[in-house]
Amino acid sequence: MTTRPLAVARSAASVVTGRSASGWRLGVLYGPAVYGVSAAAVALPDAAEHLDVRGSGLAWLLSAYAAGVGVGAVTAGRLVDLRGSRPVLLTGAASLTVGALVCAVASTLPAVVIGRVLLAVGSGALMVTALAGVAQLAARRQKALAAFGACLAGFSATAPLAGAVAAYGSWRAAIVLPVLSLAAVPLCWSLTAGSRRIDRVDWLAAGLLAAVAAGLLLTVQTAAQQAAWEGTVIAAVATAAAAASLAVRHRSRPFGIPPRGILSAAWFWRAAITGAGVYAGLFAVLYAAPHLLSRQGHSTMSIGALLLPGAVIGAVLARLAARVARRPPAGRLLAGVNVLVAAALCYAAVDPRTLPVAAACTAAFTASAVAQILLTARTTDNAAVHARGGAIGLLTLATFLGGGCGAALCASLWQAWGPTVSLAAVAVLPAAWRRRSPADGTTCA
Template sequence: MTTTVVPTEASAASVGWRLGALYGPAIYGVSAAAVAVPVAADRLHTTPAAAVWILTIHALCLGIGAAVAGRATDIWGPRHTLSVGAALLAAGTVLCTFATILAVAVAGRALLAAGSGAMTATALTLAAGRPPPQRPAVLAHLGAAMALFSATAPLAGALAVTTSWRTALVLPALSLTALPLCWPLTQPRQRAPARVDWTGGALLATTAAGLLLTIQSTTLHLPPPAVAGLVAGTCALAVLADRHRRRHPDGFVPTVISRRRFLLAGLAGAGVYGGLFACVYAVPQILTRLGYSAEGIGLLLMPSAIVAAATARLVGRAASDTARRRVLTGVTALFSASLLLAAWDRRPVALICATTAAFAAFAIAQTTLTAAITARVDPRQRGGALGLLNLISFTGGAVGASVCSALWQPWGLPAALAAVAVLPAIASAGAASLHCRWMNRTG
């Protein structure tokens, strides 16, 4: 007599936390590594102004990696994309570990960020590809995990620096530990017989690079002629990419990028990420001036992560997509108001309220916007659409951090924090418009 063992389907909670562990370490690439930049500048015998490339290159290559890897999952499947991402993470870790000059450290960080982009895009694609009854719960747990990673980033960076500044730079490689857990969630896929649109991929990558470098130009202190050249070159590349997309609708740049629904979701995501990155940048600075250590700041932010994670799970259980969009609209509006309150009343309680709203909006946005895009995109272009959504969101994050940094010196940190409160307000407007458009189409 033979016994047949039937494999059990993984629960939504298990899948969500596994994918969150795959995605989450990418968040450490900026928030945690920022703690190590002053020490890294000294050890690499360079100036702090030049060492900012350690952070800038991560934001740049993470956005590019997410956009390119998202489409790659559509063409080659998630397993191939994860394998490439793992190789990039490993190579970047080795370079950062043995770097003795800034150029080598920056190259290592670029590889790490590209690998993280592959992990984030694949994690979202796998979450969006779950069966429809399970998908909202999976996205809710994924959002909760991301909120926890966001809140623990300063503490993780502070603890890593006590070991070595190099350890803080390679924390994104923690995604490799989640690879064995997520590998069973993938399905082998044969390569498509059609030719790969390498031209479209190159145009997408270079346009994203130009856009992100333009945003970071204030932080990098580029001269005006260089900024003007970046703007002109990026606009020209965007035009070429759009023409190429029209001529090759099945190419590397998915057609979803021209749809109003996608643009509204991108606007909401960029606003939330912009407010979050600005908040994560400014609040630790203000708390440091109030006498808190890096470890103390990390512990102070932990309750915010717990509240955000619980909120994401509750929203994920909402009965309908419409209810989740309404919650996103309300939470982003609350996030904007809390930033204004924190700028006016800089006591720890107000600052913690702002970070709690930031982490909650971040978790809910990832859950809600991913579901909104997934519902209206051809499964054959799902990865590319989510990769582009990630790129737009991280671009918004770069805008938030750059604006806050640029306004710090002339206006002061509280005024800069108040100025970036407009970003989650824009996200609230985008989420509300997305909700209204959905109601008009279903009513």
């Protein structure tokens, strides 16, 4: 009499456990991509010494990674929609490997930046593969999302110290830590699928999108550097031309890159602006913190240890955020993290000592981890199934492009005006985008 109920209960428990385990595996695939920012930032002072680079040029190690992740993510997202996630997983792993090898042997800043871009493209592809896998666990997505969020936040918590430990051996090791995602490829193989459709990929549109992302970063950096105005104008015109070409091609190819309907959706722009603002603050404080703390006598290892407690707080709150991802408090929580990171940046700008800088890093880790979980859930709920991968990739592009612009702006203003003005200027980005969503009545971006 009781055998069948017990069997059913055990079967249900195994399904939930399986989905939770899948969330952990996908989190391990995604997680090391965080090291490309947090861990690399800790090694910036050592990289500057060995590459003989000073000032804003060093910010390209972060901003180039941001642009590469974004472009890799949006292209990979559309490939997931058209070809399935398994080919994307393999391609991303190959790009990650090549990028790590280039960084390991490069002796100049441009060569290292090229390696970082290849590394980032691979990371972006694996990130989207992981996010798409989480989105497909629809029946018990809260469980999978919670496990994924906890794993992702755990990587965020260890990133500063991991970068410090790696930099103790070599700064090159610190900037290639995203290659650790390769260890999760066999674990996630069974969670991926092969070709689902035979539509051709619009590679020209992907190239135009890459040109727009790189041009925007270049325009922001040259303008903030107060360099020759001709360079800024050329970068801006080239970016505008690439954007116009992409828009024209997008009209004639509705199922290309990006998928039609995403860029015209209000929910997407609210999510993109929120993510871009939060990540601008994160990248800016990660650029500023090692410089400010090293001036106060902290070693690379102690910098990693100082940033670790704040990252742990972010890990805990990200785990809690997964529980409210589909409830009304989610929108208010997104608005709150925007205000939190803006206030922390202003605090560090006014008083750039050890405690305020560590507090700013705590706020940035917390805001980015919470925003990643909530925005992924919102994109999964609003995007059509056939365009979900493209939407997730496009959102990743927007957030990391915002982060790259934040790092470039902070580094450039730092040279002319110092840390106070640069951090205060970047604080405007997450603080300015707070509005009410007409769809759900909550403050979402």
